[in-house]
Amino acid sequence: MKKILYLILLAMLTGLESQAQSNVVYKEQIRIENQSVSRNADNLLTISMNVILLENMKITSNHAATLTPILELDGTNKALPPIVVYGRRRQLVNERNNNVPQDAFAIVRRKRHSEQRVNYLVQVPYEAWMQHAGLVMDADLCGCRDLVEAGTLDRIATLNIEPPGTEANIAYIPPKAEEVKYRTIEGRAFLDFPVNKTVIYPEYRGNQAELAKIRTTIDTIRTDLNISITGIRIHGYASPEGGYANNARLAKGRAEALLNYVRHYYDFPEKLLSMDSTPEDWAGFRKFIANSTLPQKEEILQIIDLDEKDMDTKERRIARFVGAKTYRYLLQECYPALRHSDYVISYKVRxxxxxxxxxxxxxxxxxxxxxxxxxxxxxxxxxxxxxxxxxxxxxxxxxxxxxxxxxxxxxxxxxxxxxxxxxxxxxxxxxxxxxxxxxxxxxxxxxxxxxxxxxxxxxxxxxxxxxxxxx
Known part of the structure; x- marks a missing residue:
């Protein structure tokens, strides 16, 4: 499939015009012809028209007229750069005083009894309210007032900028290739050990099922001809109760015991096997408390989050704070799940x-x-x-x-x-x-x-x- 980008709707963004017949505004002294409004791909609104000063348009020598096109809709309006028409003497005075309007589209000196033409063309950023706005002309022929309400002025055209029904091109991206497809599968074993022991007894409590679960995971990968095992890593954890030093010994020893079980059962190359340990699973403890309905959970979380190096002191503080009943609940429902060995099997796929x-x-x-x-x-x-x-x-x-x-x-x-x-x-x-x-x-x-x-x-x-x- 070819890569398709924004190439969607230039038709939607260009050629959106509103045309009107020529019309005469401001007491039939100004004629507007060839008015056009379009919106381009840069989201700019282009307004163009011929503004014709008719022969009967009179401006005394001392005065000026300001012709201001305005976009308006329901009280919202935007004045466009004006056309300034000077009488002879007014132009000379303004030029001598360097008082020439800087925002004008054009400055014209009025020629009496002559028809004069200004080819008006401006661009402004398009705003959503302009979609059906009116284009009107404010003609101040005396220079003695501010712009009047746009809704009371002579209408030049009504915009009708509607997007056509165009089918859009949907974009997909071809993914980059993986040089090597490395994958991992993770598991967690809850092996039971006698108190303070680090030796695995396969028939002890639920160990037979836990060991079978590990073997099934390894066998699923080992027997797949599309896969090559690149590593097996064991990470042991103990729970927070008891002394930290002893928990560190238990976590490490039990992880070593499980790694040795895998080593002897499968005879994998030694370079594939590794282990690590965490003396006490405080992250798991925190997650249990955060998800619990214990009434003191916010206070317990605050204690857990204390930056305290002596973990034994922290654990005793929690035991004292929660009281005997809640602490027994933690010993029975939480702490056993924090004694676990996580395993990660890494492999690559052809x-x-x-x-x-x-x-x-x-x-x-x-x-x-x-x-x-x-x-x-x-x-x-x-x-x-x-x-x-x-x-x-x-x-x-x-x-x-x-x-x-x-x-x-x-x-x-x-x-x-x-x-x-x-x-x-x-x-x-x-x-x-x-x-x-x-x-x-x-x-x-x-x-x-x-x-x-x-x-x-x-x-x-x-x-x-x-x-x-x-x-």
Missing amino acids: EFNVDEARVLIKTHPQQLSLQEIYNLAQACQPGSEEYNHAFQVAVLMFPDDPTANLNAAAMEIQRGGDLTAAKKYLAKADPNAAETINNLGIVALMEGNYDTAEQYFIRARKAEQCNLPKK
């Missing part, structure tokens, strides 16, 4: 072609790279069930990847699916990418928010231009 990926996406999608899933989608009919499923699996396997989320959003948009889901995915895509901004514009377009959509498309085009390689 590369797959499209035909292999078509099978694996249904059985072992975790073995596929984001690029392999994308390549599978490209081999499918766009919009087909298999095509949509590929992008759904991609974002499921790589939930935090910006590209996976961008493409999942594009798929939802393309199939006319759940725009809420599309927006959720786009929130996790790269916010500065032209493709993300483009697709946000399409969502806004589908929801009928035309002005918002156009703003996104303009931003997308600018973002793409910034990313183009410099020549």
Whole structure:
């Protein structure tokens, strides 16, 4: 699938005109012809017209006239640069005093009994309220007043800037290839040990089931011909009750015991095996308390968060604070779960072609790279069930990847699916990418928010231009 960016709706942004027949304003002394209003791709409103001073327009030699085009709608208005028409003597005086208006579009010296033409052309930033605004003319022929209410003035034209119904191009991003597909699988074992012991007794309490769980995890990877194990790491933890030094010994010794079990059961190369330990699992303790309904949980959390080096003192402080009943509850319901051995099995997966990926996406999608899933989608009919499923699996396997989320959003948009889901995915895509901004514009377009959509498309085009390689 080719990479499609903001290239969406130049038709939506250009050629949006409002035309009117020539008309005469201000007591039939000024004629307006060829008026045109258009909006371009840079979101600028271009106003052009011929302003003709008719033969019967009279300005005495000492006076000036200010002709100010105004955009107005329901009390909101924007005055455009005026045309200033001087009488002969007024022009000479102003020039001599260096009193020439700086904001005027044009300064004209009036020629009596002659028709004079000003080709008026200005650009202003487009604002949403201008979509159906009126273009009117304030003609102050005496220079003696401020602008009057725009709604009372002669109307030149009514704007009608409507976006046409144009199909937008949805943006996908081809993912980058993984040089090597490294993966991990994690588990947690709750082995039971006799008090103060570090020897594993397989038949003791629930150890048989826990050891079987570890072996099943290892065997699933070890027997898969697509996979090579690159490491097995054990991390042991003890619970906070008791002395810290003894807990450090227990956590380390029990982790070593489990590593030795794996070492002797499988005879793995020694370089694949490693271990670590944490004397007391205070992070797990904090999580348990935070999720509990204990009435004193906020105070307990404050004690846990104290920057105290003597962990035994901290644990005793908690025991005294909560009282005997709650402490017994912690000993029975919390602390046993904090005595655990976590294991991480690292492995790498070989590369797959499209035909292999078509099978694996249904059985072992975790073995596929984001690029392999994308390549599978490209081999499918766009919009087909298999095509949509590929992008759904991609974002499921790589939930935090910006590209996976961008493409999942594009798929939802393309199939006319759940725009809420599309927006959720786009929130996790790269916010500065032209493709993300483009697709946000399409969502806004589908929801009928035309002005918002156009703003996104303009931003997308600018973002793409910034990313183009410099020549």
